Amino acid sequence: MKTKILIVTGDGGESYETLYALHRFAEAGYEPVLAAPSARRLHLVIHDFEPGWDTYIERPGYAAEAQLTIGEAQVADYAAILLLGGRAPEYLRNHAPLLDLVRQFHDQGRWVFAICHGIQILVTAGLAPNRCLTCYEHVRAEVEMGGGTWDHAQAVRDGRLVTAQTWQSHPEFYRLVFGCLAEAA
Secondary structure, eight states: OOOEEEEEOOTTBBHHHHHHHHHHHHHTTOEEEEEESSSSEEEEEEEEOOTTOSSOEEEEEEEEEOOEEGGGOOGGGOSEEEEOOBSHHHHHTTOHHHHHHHHHHHHTTOEEEEEGGGHHHHHHTTOOTTOEEOOOGGGHHHHHHTTOEEOOSSEEEETTEEEESSGGGHHHHHHHHHHHHHHHO
């Protein structure tokens, strides 16, 4: 069984989603590896919901160290890939090496996990058609335009894809994620 999990984000990635993933996988005995366009300290953000706002607000968040570049990641080394949210997917979905990597994970039957805006990468990689997916509600149109069906559930599994709405979905999302990883074991 592969025990490494590739976690992908970049500058503007959601701080809480990043740290939660790193800690949760480590706690469960997996080796989380953080990848970004460049291997360096990343500037992460906090997206929060404030009463009276129609959308989330953004504040500076904790930083995290990307251990390797997306281009250095090899699918064979990992059990799964996790595409985090925040603002990073807005530009990462245009990063050809990442799109190719996500497709490789999918084509090789490995787990592909995405939370919040991470769905933008999954959709751009062409993995949405005929799939039931969830994500932050204001990204729903991208799922539907990409050929997928949006579900209002906090977390959804469709085959080897697991998606979640926001960091508020962590309990439901990680129950599915660890259930999937246990199946592989």
